[in-house]
Amino acid sequence: MIAVQSTPPQSLPSLNPPSVPANAPEHCPGTESEQAGKADACAGCANQAICASGATRAPDPNLPLIAQRLAPIKHKILVLSGKGGVGKSTFTAQLAWALSSGVKADGEEVQAGVMDIDICGPSIPTLMGVSPDEGSVRSTAQGWEPIYVLPNLALMSIGFLLPQQNSAIMWRGPKKSGLISQFLKDVAWGPLDYLLVDTPPGTSDEHLSAVQYMKEAGIDGAVVLTTPQEVSLQDVRRELDFCRKVGLRVLGVxxxxxxxxCPSCKGKSDIFLPSTGGAAQMCKEMGVELLGKVPLDPRIGMSADYGVSFLDEFPDSPATEAYLGIIERLKQKLEE
Structure with missing residues (x-):
């Protein structure tokens, strides 16, 4: 059952970042960025010298507020992949369904949340069965109320803030960072056992912002997704390097x-040939753990389209068995 909120905002919140001077070049990284005055876009800018000196960089005043807001959340996990189309959002959704179905030692239900920071391609609302017409964000004295698909499963996505479902989001980096900051600072998540952060592919603005804003509140680590073929593994190696450079623990791949x-005969065939050894070989080379392998099952895509839990709908699938093994190992690593 979907808990529906009241009238959605008519337009997106104003998120023009104050750190970008009015006369800045088109791709200005912002005065608080480590690239301030050093990026290619800074060449010829009247502010280049002062930005490069570091005089404009001051501690972000939102960081203590974000840390305070996230303090009641026990585990915070980023879901990453350098490659698009590897099923990252689908995995996040299934992980959220599975975690929210758990029961704690005291008999209470596990409280879970999903924050979708894929600003230009928000898919979590569809994957969790909430359309923009059904779910909308309401502002209260405590902050923005997330959308609840279950009493113990909350969501936040820019998809809930768009005036129309097919509206394009054409934002540059600073504005994306502003929305991520607002999701972390202003959304009234309340006490959660798990907050999953679904990210876009790559190692760019959204990823840097999420790590920067959440680090003070403590991030348990990242789960990195890949597919078996080398073209995916190349990008995922870069993602693992990103985690190393920003000091983000990799929980596993x-x-x-x-x-x-095959759902009928249970026979298995390789669709994406692991020509270089697949994720297992990559993990061995990179020194990270392979949490597990999820086989293709056409019913995963069907469950995603209908916004339901694949694990609940098809408990006999080999993919469900793989998901549950990964989730169990992930829980073990979080408690270590």
Whole structure:
């Protein structure tokens, strides 16, 4: 059952960042960025010298507020991949369904939340079965109320803030960072056991902002997704390097679409051939753990389209068995 909120905002919140001077070049990184005065876009800017000196960089006043807001959340996990199309958002949704179905030692339900920071391609609302017509964000004295798909499963996405479902988001980096800051600072998540952050592919603005804003509040780590073929593994190696450079713990790697398992005969065949050894070999080379391999099952895509839990709908699938093994290992690592 979907808990529906009241009237959605008519327009997106104003998020023009104050750190970008009015006369800045088109791709200004912002005065608080480490690239201030050093990026290619800074060449010829009248503010280049002062930005490069570091005089404009001051501690972000939002960081203490974000840390305070996230303090009641026990575990905070980023879901990453350098490659698009590897099933990252689908995995996040299934992980959220699975975690929210758990029960704690005291008999209470596990409280989970999903924050979708794929600003230009928000898919979490569809994957969780909430359309913009059904769910909308309401502002209260405590902050923005997330959308609840279950009493113990909350969501926040820019998809809930768009005037129309098909509206394009054409924002540059500073404005994306502003919205991520607002999701972390202003959304009244309340006490959660898990907050999953679904990210876009790459190692750019959204990823840097999320790590920067959440670090003070403590991030448990990242789950990195890949598919078996080398073209995906190349980008995922860069993602793992990103985690190393920003000091983000890698909880493990998941190999998605790891062969196709026929729902009828249970026979398996490789669709994406692991020509260089797949995720297992990459993890060995990079010194990270392979949490598991999830085979292709056409019913995963169907469950995603209908916004339901694949694990609940098809408990006999080999993919469900793989998901549950990954989730169990992930829980173990979070408690270590």
């Amino acid at each position: 998941v190999e998605n679409m790891s062969g196709f398992v």
